[in-house]
Amino acid sequence: MYATYTLIILLLKSTDMLQSVPPRPWICARCLGRRASVVLQRRSFQQQAREALDVADANPVYHSQVGERFDDSLLRQIFDSPSVWNAFGKASGRPHVGLFRNAFLTGPEGFHAFARASLRRSQKIVEKVLQASTVEEYRCIVRDLDRLSDILCRHLDMTEFLRAHHPDPRVQQAAEESWYAVYQYMNELNTTTELNDQLGRALGNKEVTATWSEEDMTVAQILKLDFTKSAVDLPQASRDRFVQVSQRITEVGNAFTDSMAPEQRQLVLPSSKFQGMDPVLARRLTRRGYLYLPTLSAEAAVALRSVHDPETRKAIYYASRTASKHSVKLLEEMVRLRAELARLSGFDSYATMTLRDRMMARNPESVNQFLLALTKKNAPVVQQEMVDLLAEKKRRGGSAHLLEPWDREYYAEAIRRSMKMTPNKDDFLSAYFSLGTVMQGLSRIFSRLYGVRFVPTETLPGETWHPDVRRLDVVSDTDGHVAVLYCDLFYRESKPPNPAHFTVRCSRELSPEEVAEAAEDFAFAEAPHSPTFSSHEEAANDGMSLSKQSGALKQLPTIALVCDFPQTATSSSRPALLNFFQMETLFHEMGHAVHSVLARTSRQVVSGTRCATDLAELPSTLMEYFAADPATLALFARHHETDEPLRYDLVAERLRLSKRFEGSDTEHQIVLAMLDQELHSPHAPERNFDSTAMYHELQRRYCSTPPDPPGTRWQGFFGHLFSYGSTYYSYLFDRVLAERVWRVAFNAGAQGGALDRANGEHVKESLLRWGGSRDPWRCLADTLRDDRVADGGERAMAIVGSWGASSVFKE
Template sequence: MLLNRTFLSWLHRKRSRWVSTWTPLAKAFNALPARRINLTRVDVGLFRMPELRSFEGFYLLRDNVETRTQELISEAISSQRRRKMVDIFDELSDSLCKVADLAEFVRVAHPQSKYTQAAEQACICICGMVERLNTHKPIYKALSQVVEHGDKLPTSEVDRHVASLFLFDFEQCGIHLREEERLRVVRLNDCILQLGQKFMNGAVQPSVLARSHVPVAIRNYFPTTGDNVIVTGLCTSAESVQLREAAYRLYLQPSDSQESLLRDLLLCRHELARSCGFDTYAHRALNGSTMEGPEIVREFIDQLSEKLRPRADADFARMTKMKRRESGQAGAMTEMWDTPYFTSQLRRQSLKAHTNEFLPFFSLGGCMEGLDNLLQALYGVRLENTDIEPGESWHSDIYKLAAVHETEGVLGYIYCDFFERAGKPSQDCHFTIQGGKRLPDGTYQLPVVVVMLSLAQPRWSLPSLLSPARVDNLFHEMGHAMHSMLARTEHQHVTGTRCSTDFAEVPSVLMEYFAGDPRVLRTFARHFQTHKPISEDMLMRLCASKHHFAASETQLQVFYSALDQEYHGTGARQGGNSTETLRSVQSRYYGLPYVENTAWQLRFSHLVGYGAKYYAYLVSKTIASWIWQTYFEANPFNRQAGEKYRSEILAHGGAVPSRKLVTNFLQREMTPSVLANSLINEIDSDELKIKDLMVGRG
């Protein structure tokens, strides 16, 4: 008996060193949301909208917004107008977006077909209203008069900037052109939409090859149907180099139909840009962006490429050593199909553990607690788990968070749709349901957003456990959500993430820096059962593993960005085969050679959604890196820096040109050279940290 008591006493002392209690927020997210019994039978409606107590409410919303749209048009063109033109247009935009954004989310996420069908009809209806607005000459003339000559009512610099954004949206559709040319723009836009959809569909189709055209040695690697071999992807994680090479060559074979679609898409975009007065589609797409024009993007890409070249070459040399050691072939060289495999291999080796061994230390509740701690430290904002009323959510496993400021009160609401289910999109993403804006009575229309992930549901006593990559994704998407929560703009048209594409990702990418900092991870990375903190050794290995081969990975993004710019810039004028353009750009911007008889670009679906804007990832990453190095690297919990970041960056959304925001915040001109150096400094610094860690472990 004495022995047992002694043992229990020792065990208690041992556990007391690291046992702590999860916060209420962590406990809530480590289990499925509690189902509330509806005793009152009062259904508040989806997102607390009484109209959406049933799917038929979408038809009422549609009718209401159509009526309100006509009223606002009449007000805008009236000689008796008593409001600023920009306020009328912002209410018009707000009215349409409240239905369109809501309907788009419900269309893709609601599990009931009646809701998705009604939402899709609402989307189509709103698109029709927008198309009619885009051809409404009187309201366009009223707006252009205000932008060119000033409003008859006093306006601010922000008012004038937002009004100019509304005007540019109008002119993108060619309303300022002669009728014949305007109709041509309409036809071109329609062609671009259809070509883009067909290209994206073709980009994900498997390669189907006759068995006789596939070498016998690799034929058995792939499934067959009759006399055909089916190749569905690149097999980047396959240990067999022969399989990786075969999949790359076969899956990326040229396709005449895809080549034709891409050529026609680029030509239509070029003609559209020329019709609207731009030299190239890249000039049109980058108008009003952080980088302002393709010339600056090209200069940034070129400077970054030059600085990356020796660093990326060193990465490839290391991959070659790994390949020769693994294959036993002294003359083996790193090829295009090898880079994902060896990057993954090195990261696993540096972790010295399987990724699954980190899972117990990153429960969903623990990660949410970590986010809550960070947001309180930086902004004085806590995440408060809030009861969901009957009928408010689209599924039973949804959480609702209130973002509550210590003095300002509730800033907005975040619905968390975190768990996988049948029919739900698998891509992690952020949806705006309602944008924030200053209301006429001086109050603020609170933003409402949805953060969507695809995590495994909690099971009994086992919470949802996140891999390190999923922790990054959670912080990334919550970065978007907090951009919406912390913005305080006069106009919803430019609130939160409604800013230029090459700036919208900055807050979310910056959050990934916090997720990769050991000082932040220490605040919440602990075992979901024992509460034991993650060991310092595991923590250091985890943080270091994220930076291996950073130079070669960045160089790949530079290559993609340069190719996108070439296709939508001068290359579009010249036409020709897109693969020849790929070969030329790859030789200049990437350290590995083009693989003959492949056409990787014909499966690059981002050419549709990010046409001429793929560079935005690089620029957002660079600006986020610059902000991190300047304000948060020394202390990731710096409240003064957090408040400054909110007031000078996040609060403005797109109400102030993003280039101006960044320049003022960082107190330095945002030149291509400064941007390139910022990213190179980070890569070099991370490389030194990795070497120091390896020496320390040696």
């Protein structure tokens, strides 16, 4: 997933949810490729690198210049060898440069100075916009509001990330206080009607809009719609109520996700009832003849797949599918509050309000058309899976006429076991997926397709929030240094567990005017803990990375990639090994990152992953196909000890097993997306509406799999309803789009299509470079060379649904 931080007006959709020394001079790609060898002075390390480079030279699948090969070899080593990273990655004897090289953040006290500077800059822009009266001044409004959004985002996104991921409680507290100060100011802007009025005057003046680019017009329309959604046109009393309801939704939604619990937290049954379960696992849970099974746990999922006794499986199923009444009550309160918020804003439903904002679907009717078309396409697949499950049940002595809800996982697992050709497949495959080789592979893939690669870069004192964090500079073969990527990939106990991509700072073009303003702003800075800068450009970007591209000065996208992979001991020579799922997860998150890297927009509001919300998962889901392609795997998947290449038939077996019941998995997701739409429709949040009855009715109407039995309340566990209210269909939508792009644009990997530069350039120029600055339907139509979907709407959504969501992989 990408992390998303959503604010009502100016923060918009960041993804996805995420740095003073004299500025580093811009360095061309060729020089930067040689840079690592200049930095390293330790002979022992140079010898290690040369030995690894000799191995790389013997590998026929990757060819590049010497400097690039050195970086390629080094990339693997800094992730696979802690000693190499310790030798390379930390510069000593230098002053602290601040987190992410943000010159304010050299210590906890710097967060408050950062907040003061952000507020001071913001207030100047607000005053400028409110005072605009001439045509020339109105022409600057889009640029000024985008800059205002950038100032708020660059502060809120960074402090939001650090308060969750920095291990030091003092930094967490300072980040929290700094975040809240700017967040309060942003809430004041949400109700500043004069900003909306000024933007409206600019949009209504043809002399103004005639000078705007397509990107500027898109930004203006996005901002105007956000003002509308925040109820700025309403009387003061209604605006006050809007703020109250918004706050209450956040409180109830957080309570819903934080206190989510089953009605029965533990199931206690005689251990004799659990025959078929892994005996080691069963013994661990057994005390005095009884097995104590946590209701919501991996152990419960294992039991459903393996326990022979159907009555025991039934008890587990009921317990794990029945949320507490309290959880359901919070869910239904959140839905009612959202309905009120929509009515305050002048919309008939929360879904209508949400889908108008940067969504390809645009309205609930289009979502419905997509889901119905996808259901029709998917139904034959599910029905055949049910036939197979009933046949397996009959083969094992059960009834061939009835498949109970608690039968599905048990008999599906039995079928998968019968398909296995190799035991311990994940453990076996992981020997070919050291973290370093996977990172090396990603760099090679991106270099082949898009002309960008990863260059390991030393981290300066104070730059990262933990010693495990590696910095990679992303270098383009045409534009030089184009992005900064911080990789925090190893497990820590205090670290949030979910893999995510955070755009900590977006790409954006800096105008000469704001550089001059920054020079004036900091020339005589006397506030406590204010940094000093050695150039005006550095001051304009807080000391973080800049580059000149096509004559324009740009702040580089700065990305944090967070995962929780197991790390080997510092003294161990064994690298961190990923199973196939973990490798696929890293590919997915890198898909978000490369979207942020390749976007070429001037405004941060539409930079990279700040695109249509239901398009944001397309680049990342697309990367999962590359993770399973034989040509891309041949670039890097080699045994960490023997350097033997991975046999693709082992991967194909793993994929067959994981996709064996993909149809019924898709059906489950379709019904959840339908439930999300139904809960946020105009008629749902009436005083006595019943979310349980609603969910069960959708299952009965649209499922070929057995519906949940009466008495269960699974929707109380549907935490995505808080963060993805009325947009949950996006996961399915992007799965379908990714499969289509893989099949059409990359020829499903056939004949080297996965690594063809022409294919990569086509996808980059048609889709990735635009961020959110262009109509996403036009981007999709160009990518697929299919003008049927160019105009969007219900017909286009139905066409997408008719494509289906089946995975494509090589046998």
